[in-house]
Amino acid sequence: MATGTLLVSPLTATYGTVISNDNGESVLDLDERQIVDLFSRSGALVLRGFNSTLDEFRTFTDCYGSDFLTYQGGGFRFRSFDRRAINDESTILSVTGGSQGFPMPLHGEMFYLKIRPRILWFRCEIPPERDGETTLGDGAEIFAALSPATQELLRTRPIRYDRTLADGDWQTTFQTDDIDVVRDVCAANDTSMEFDAATGTLRTSFTCSALVTDDAGKLRFINNILTVVMAERALGSGVTNAAGDAVSMPLVVRWDDGSPFAPELLKEFATVCEECTTPVAWQAGDIVMVDNWRVMHGRRGSPPGKREVYVRMAAAATF
Known part of the structure; x- marks a missing residue:
């Protein structure tokens, strides 16, 4: 389905939506009502071709989430698994073990705690040379x-x-x-x-x-x-x-x-989980928005040191 200069297509037959942009529009130009509708119905959005900046990523996530989390109490804060804040932004973080290249199986974010993120946003700063896809899987x-x-x-x-x-x-x-x-x-x-x-x-x-x-x-x-x-x-x-x-x-x-x-x-x-996995390849500036209570996520392995993906987590949605 085309919406203006955007192409909206299903990620899979049962969940997820891809919004593709080939005309240089900003992610901030997207209609908030359409984003909420597509996300609420499909549980995950892939925003491809927007070449978003870090500032745009922050502003975009502010539109849909509140009570952003700092990963306090996070379960993977040791050795090469730890995360770091990006540009001193305490709620924009590197992904777990982001520079290591090892794969991560499907999981819900912080489900070892009662207070869990409701929405996750991932943004690609540097795509991997090869492989390194983020993976999604519908919990149902x-x-x-x-x-x-x-x-x-x-x-x-x-x-x-x-x-x-x-x-x-x-x-x-x-x-x-x-x-x-x-x-x-x-x-x-x-x-x-x-x-x-x-x-x-x-x-x-x-x-x-x-x-x-x-x-x-x-x-x-x-x-x-x-x-x-x-x-x-x-x-x-x-x-x-x-x-x-x-x-x-x-x-x-x-x-x-x-x-x-x-x-x-x-x-x-x-x-x-592997049979139900959908890989999502990265381009620089892409954003993936995930309902953490409906869809699990993970990643494929990639050469170490070349893949840089950031995450922001909201405990509550604003819609």
């Missing part, structure tokens, strides 16, 4: 593709995210040196915590469902299981503190009783 399609036994298991059994953060790490994660601020963040997120003042070690635990129920009552597979398992496998026994002593994994995910997921179950999650 993924849940529907799981076996009936797995669906029932996820309906009835909660999961638990456990963190063990050494002195120095929890300050980075929660963006504060004040343990009382951490207590407030944990309380707001229904997260239990234990702090060992002698060692400076913080332990937290958050229990939730691996599923999200949308406004229509439809169940969606949206969580951080595959990313947390990936990080746990990648780091293995290689996590040490400043003294070089081995320490516990910073973040793990288990069933609510602490038992691990069966290997065949993790394989099913990974297989189904």
Whole structure:
């Protein structure tokens, strides 16, 4: 469908919309009502060919979101996974491990906390030389593709995210040196915590469902299981503190009783997510807008150091 000088087309047969621009228009020229309508109906927008600047990205996101997040309490703030603020903008961040080139499986953003972003915006500053696509996957399609036994298991059994953060790490994660601020963040997120003042070690635990129920009552597979398992496998026994002593994994995910997921179950999650994945290639200045409660995201691997993508996250929509 053509709208003025823009071409509007489906990203897939069931979700997502691509808005293509070949005439040099600014992303700020887009009709806000049309953006809201397309996004509300399809759950994800790809804005291609707008060659947006960082200032335009900020202004565009301000039109549709509020309560922008700084990634306080983020689960991937260690080693090469950490993020950085862009141009001292505390709510415009590099993506997790953005310079490393490793792939990321489909996941919901910050679903290891109760307070999660409602909308995500990604902007490409430097596209990868090859590969490195952002990937999207509809949570409802993924849940529907799981076996009936797995669906029932996820309906009835909660999961638990456990963190063990050494002195120095929890300050980075929660963006504060004040343990009382951490207590407030944990309380707001229904997260239990234990702090060992002698060692400076913080332990937290958050229990939730691996599923999200949308406004229509439809169940969606949206969580951080595959990313947390990936990080746990990648780091293995290689996590040490400043003294070089081995320490516990910073973040793990288990069933609510602490038992691990069966290997065949993790394989099913990974297989189904891959089958439901839609890759989105990048051009400089492209923007992707994602409903974090409907659509999971990830990325393909790419040569390290060449891909630069930024993210902004809003806890609430303005529409």
